[in-house]
Amino acid sequence: MLSGCSAGLRLLVLRRCVLLSRNVTSGNPGRAAAVDGVLSAFRSICGDDGVSLGETVREQHGKDESVHRCRPPDVVVFPRCVEEVSALAKLCHRHQLPIIPFGTGTGLEGGVGAVKGGVCFSLRNMDQILDLHPEDFDVTVEPGVTRKALNSYLRETGLWFPVDPGADASLCGMAATSASGTNAVRYGTMRENVMNLEVVLADGSVIHTAGRNRRPRKTAAGYNLTNLFVGSEGTLGIITKTTLRLYGVPEEMVSAVCSFSSVQAAVDSTVQILQAGVPIARIEFLDEVMIDACNKFSSLSYPVSPTLFLEFHGSERSLEEQVNTTEDITQSNGGSDFQWARDAETRNRLWKARHDAWYAALAMRPGCKAYATDVCVPLSRLPQIIVETKEDLIESRLTGHIVGHVGDGNFHCLMVMDPSDQDELHRVHLFSQRLARRALAMDGTCTGEHGVGLGKRSLLCEEVGPSVIRVMQSLKDAIDPNNLMNPGKILL
Amino acid sequence: MSGRVLVGVKRVIDYAVKIRVKPDNSGVVTDGVKHSMNPFCEIAVEEAVKLKEKKLIKEVVAVSCGPQQSQETIRTALAMGADRGIHVEVAGKDYETLGPLQVSKIMAALAKKEDAQLIILGKQAIDDDCNQTGQMTAALLDWPQGTFASEVSLDGDKVKVVREIDGGLETIKISTPAVLTADLRLNTPRYATLPNIMKAKKKKIANVKPADLGVDLTSRLEVLKVEEPPQRQAGVKVETVEDLVGKLKETGRI
Numbered sequence: 045m046l047s048g049c050s051a052g053l054r055l056l057v058l059r060r061c062v063l064l065s066r067n068v069t070s071g072n073p074g075r076a077a078a079v080d081g082v083l084s085a086f087r088s089i090c091g092d093d094g095v096s097l098g099e100t101v102r103e104q105h106g107k108d109e110s111v112h113r114c115r116p117p118d119v120v121v122f123p124r125c126v127e128e129v130s131a132l133a134k135l136c137h138r139h140q141l142p143i144i145p146f147g148t149g150t151g152l153e154g155g156v157g158a159v160k161g162g163v164c165f166s167l168r169n170m171d172q173i174l175d176l177h178p179e180d181f182d183v184t185v186e187p188g189v190t191r192k193a194l195n196s197y198l199r200e201t202g203l204w205f206p207v208d209p210g211a212d213a214s215l216c217g218m219a220a221t222s223a224s225g226t227n228a229v230r231y232g233t234m235r236e237n238v239m240n241l242e243v244v245l246a247d248g249s250v251i252h253t254a255g256r257n258r259r260p261r262k263t264a265a266g267y268n269l270t271n272l273f274v275g276s277e278g279t280l281g282i283i284t285k286t287t288l289r290l291y292g293v294p295e296e297m298v299s300a301v302c303s304f305s306s307v308q309a310a311v312d313s314t315v316q317i318l319q320a321g322v323p324i325a326r327i328e329f330l331d332e333v334m335i336d337a338c339n340k341f342s343s344l345s346y347p348v349s350p351t352l353f354l355e356f357h358g359s360e361r362s363l364e365e366q367v368n369t370t371e372d373i374t375q376s377n378g379g380s381d382f383q384w385a386r387d388a389e390t391r392n393r394l395w396k397a398r399h400d401a402w403y404a405a406l407a408m409r410p411g412c413k414a415y416a417t418d419v420c421v422p423l424s425r426l427p428q429i430i431v432e433t434k435e436d437l438i439e440s441r442l443t444g445h446i447v448g449h450v451g452d453g454n455f456h457c458l459m460v461m462d463p464s465d466q467d468e469l470h471r472v473h474l475f476s477q478r479l480a481r482r483a484l485a486m487d488g489t490c491t492g493e494h495g496v497g498l499g500k501r502s503l504l505c506e507e508v509g510p511s512v513i514r515v516m517q518s519l520k521d522a523i524d525p526n527n528l529m530n531p532g533k534i535l536l
Numbered sequence: 537m538s539g540r541v542l543v544g545v546k547r548v549i550d551y552a553v554k555i556r557v558k559p560d561n562s563g564v565v566t567d568g569v570k571h572s573m574n575p576f577c578e579i580a581v582e583e584a585v586k587l588k589e590k591k592l593i594k595e596v597v598a599v600s601c602g603p604q605q606s607q608e609t610i611r612t613a614l615a616m617g618a619d620r621g622i623h624v625e626v627a628g629k630d631y632e633t634l635g636p637l638q639v640s641k642i643m644a645a646l647a648k649k650e651d652a653q654l655i656i657l658g659k660q661a662i663d664d665d666c667n668q669t670g671q672m673t674a675a676l677l678d679w680p681q682g683t684f685a686s687e688v689s690l691d692g693d694k695v696k697v698v699r700e701i702d703g704g705l706e707t708i709k710i711s712t713p714a715v716l717t718a719d720l721r722l723n724t725p726r727y728a729t730l731p732n733i734m735k736a737k738k739k740k741i742a743n744v745k746p747a748d749l750g751v752d753l754t755s756r757l758e759v760l761k762v763e764e765p766p767q768r769q770a771g772v773k774v775e776t777v778e779d780l781v782g783k784l785k786e787t788g789r790i
Contacts, residue, residue: 199572202727
């Protein structure tokens with residue numbers, strides 16, 4: 045790694061290595077002293093096992109699944125209940141230490157990086173599923189509960205929590221990042237499905253955004269604090285409980301695949317399917333570059349052209365109607381090779397291409413890293429933005445595969461890049477900026493699902509404008525005046 | 537052939553729960569702990585329901601032995617597609633000592649009473665890991681057995697079973713009536729859906745006492761003590777290879 049660098053760069057890298065390997069803080073002697081001072085107090089709250097200074101533990105808690113480099117905290121604490129979270133937060137507040145909440149570390153925007161050091165609150169030991177009310181379709185969970193764990197718990201009740209961002213993420217973490225998934229087109233995102241939150245604020249006080257234990261299906265009571273915290277990415281408080289809206293498990297499922305001669309035809313079909321009122325559960329778009337990668341990775345033989353992967357949920361009779369209407373629409377748009385399946389094994393095989401997309405992309409250039417863009421535009425603008433983006437990819441000589449939740453107008457460009465090729469990294473960065481601005485110009489957003497985190501703060505300013513940023517900042521200042529909650533994220 | 541399949545379903549502590557041993561070491565904590573159907577029993581129910589959907593058998597009867605709460609487990613089987621249930625009431629001390637020998641006697645008695653063509657059980661329960669009930673039931677009835685089944689197909693009055701064994705897969709053909717036990721890869725159990733759960737509430741669950749079946753529940757086993765496995769000790773970091781070799785010699789490893 046050090047060979048081939050200039051002498052000055054080598055010195056910089058060496059200094060960084062030395063700083064990272066020191067046991068407590070790097071850079072800030074004042075903070076180092078503060079952390080040392082509170083360690084015994086931390087231990088008295090969550091036990092000796094509940095406080096870690098270990099280098100590996102801190103590194104694990106300083107990064108997520110994004111390309112952002114690891115920014116380890118000074119110490120990691122493992123509270124076991126909200127009372128411990130509150131006590132720890134009070135201490136951090138008294139000593140002005142940054143607080144970074146950590147769920148499963150599966151985020152994609154560097155949201156857990158401790159840019160100013162501080163205390164990482166790893167919430168995995170708070171893993172209880174509380175208060176399931178099957179007749180009311182709601183359940184309350186702690187941050188250590190992941191979505192797969194919840195759905196396994198619910199398996200005998202006929203209920204499930206459908207938001208599916210791919211990773212087996214913490215549900216409270218999903219609330220913090222306003223996560224979404226492949227079936228948002230039917231079931232919504234976290235914004236629509238979080239009914240109440242228990243949050244510990246920077247000063248240690250504990251609030252319930254909709255009132256303690258409350259779980260009405262709808263409310264008009266006061267400011268919508270629940271949705272203020274949804275998507276706040278740990279910058280306003282630590283989410284210690286979330287009350288979620290549950291749905292009935294689909295009676296039957298049918299999956300289908302269809303190829304098209306052009307992106308336009310595929311997206312036109314999507315729009316028409318939605319306009320026809322088909323309650324489609326998943327509608328995913330893969331471009332020909334992505335399909336080619338999937339064919340190679342999973343030994344499949346899909347036609348190498350723009351493809352839609354579809355999933356339908358419902359009763360046997362309604363499924364027949366849904367599939368027929370959809371097939372008519374795809375045919376009228378020149379779609380071919382329409383295959384569909386009902387039994388679990390064939391459905392999984394049909395969708396395998398989509399499931400393995402990330403790994404298929406990585407496999408196209410072994411040794412490289414992958415980065416996913418995340419723009420979202422109104423449906424009608426989707427064909428244009430995808431076509432322009434593909435042209436940009438070719439012009440910029442980049443390897444990019446397009447995978448989209450087209451039902452929401454959201455698509456990801458999976459870029460595979462050589463981490464040692466500075467020029468390529470730079471081109472990827474510029475490309476992503478252009479893509480985000482393209483989406484903004486089309487009345488869209490720079491992030492449909494992944495959040496702002498570290499890398500999209502300037503884009504957020506462009507997206508909402510300075511007056512809105514002022515309002516967001518004033519909310520942040522009101523709720524967290526000392527900027528202790530996950531500093532350096534969302535707002536510059 | 538009656539076309540009737542008996543499926544045994546056991547209520548166990550849910551697989552995702554962290555098990556804790558009671559302070560008096562007499563057993564594990566079960567009060568207030570989430571219970572659900574044994575995963576291998578789910579696979580057994582799914583196989584039986586699949587056979588019925590293919591019209592190879594006529595009726596699926598779910599059987600569970602235990603206290604009142606076992607009825608919930610039977611309801612889950614009904615929601616997956618079983619037609620009716622039989623709850624064999626075993627409670628208190630009898631339930632604490634209930635094991636494969638007593639359950640197999642109960643299953644054998646029920647099989648005769650219900651004129652069953654097939655009994656499908658999970659290969660083992662995740663609480664005791666005994667892996668005995670299917671085999672004992674077959675022996676008591678003097679029926680053939682197809683255990684660790686990863687594939688089952690009916691062919692007239694014979695059953696072809698592909699079994700998972702140490703060396704790979706073994707295919708056998710046995711005549712009915714027979715006992716099968718389900719292994720992991722036999723199928724993927726369906727989720728209960730809300731409409732099916734509602735329908736299941738109307739299906740019948742008969743109550744039976746072991747005495748009515750002429751079964752003696754006395755156990756020949758007595759649990760003396762239950763302990764947690766030893767806690768994992770922290771490792772020791774050494775500075776040099778010489779230190780490592782020294783430590784390995786010290787502890788008699790080399």
